[in-house]
Amino acid sequence: MNVKNKINKLIALFLFTVLINDLIAAEKQFLTLRNNKVNLRQGPSFQYPIKILYKKKYLPIIIEDSSENFRKIRDHQNNSGWIHVSQLSKKKAAITLEDNVIVFKKPTVYSKPLVKLEKGRLCLIYKCKDEWCKIKTGNYKGWIKNENLWGRL
Numbered sequence: 001m002n003v004k005n006k007i008n009k010l011i012a013l014f015l016f017t018v019l020i021n022d023l024i025a026a027e028k029q030f031l032t033l034r035n036n037k038v039n040l041r042q043g044p045s046f047q048y049p050i051k052i053l054y055k056k057k058y059l060p061i062i063i064e065d066s067s068e069n070f071r072k073i074r075d076h077q078n079n080s081g082w083i084h085v086s087q088l089s090k091k092k093a094a095i096t097l098e099d100n101v102i103v104f105k106k107p108t109v110y111s112k113p114l115v116k117l118e119k120g121r122l123c124l125i126y127k128c129k130d131e132w133c134k135i136k137t138g139n140y141k142g143w144i145k146n147e148n149l150w151g152r153l
Helices: 003-027
Strands: 030-033 038-041 050-054 060-067 070-074 080-084 093-096 101-104 113-117 122-129 132-137 140-145
Touching: 060 080, 060 093, 113 140
Parallel strands: none
Antiparallel strands: 030 060, 038 050, 038 080, 060 070, 070 080, 093 122, 101 113, 101 140, 122 132, 132 140
């Protein structure tokens, strides 16, 4: 094999690896619902019946697959189905996983506690660093340990 063939094979292998990594990353991406009413369908077109009508804007979902303009999603309760891309947002949000999750003024357990959240509380995420995320929920802004959140990637 000459040098040109080796280089072409290396380039092809590199591009294939990049493509596979992009597909894997795209499939396991967290997004949120764009509107207060979003249909979850049984298949990837408007012809499929509606399984669930979501009524919570910014509810976090995870992308598992895609087909043209539809994305197969899974929610925090393991419901899965297909949603049109126009109904999805890149806004970051998460759901609390347990009861009595404490929101702190600063990203440390030694700072002032602001509020306790119940399981399933929707939190908008401003930023995350290390093991903490700065969130807003209701009238409260503060920091929460990211181990208590679903939808934080």
